[in-house]
Amino acid sequence: MTDERSEGMGGGRVAADELRLLIERAERLEEEKKGISDDIKDVMAEAKARGYDAKAIKKIMAIRKKKKEEYQEEEAILETYMHALGML
Incomplete structure (x- = not known):
């Protein structure tokens, strides 16, 4: 059935x-x-x-989605790494 x-x-x-x-x-x-x-x-x-620049706009959109503290932490780490590699 x-x-x-x-x-x-x-x-x-x-x-x-x-x-x-x-x-x-x-x-x-x-x-x-x-x-x-x-x-x-x-x-x-x-x-x-x-x-x-569309890539820059997309990057800004991604940044705006994040919390300010989260973005600042990521930027600090990125800057530290770039200094270590002699990129800044």
Whole structure:
């Protein structure tokens, strides 16, 4: 006898409709993520066309995501290493 449920990998039961909805939701989010990624690429292309360095902008964005203390610590370590290698 079969119903909407089928055996899951762990021996538990999985509702097919629920699983399908979760997968479809994840697929929609992946599509949105791709769209946002394309939008970011467009912004970077616009910045480059206006004479800005896209790599520098991306670096600034990464720095802005970090806590100030975390960034300062990373910069201090980087500077120490660069001094040790005679790069500064």
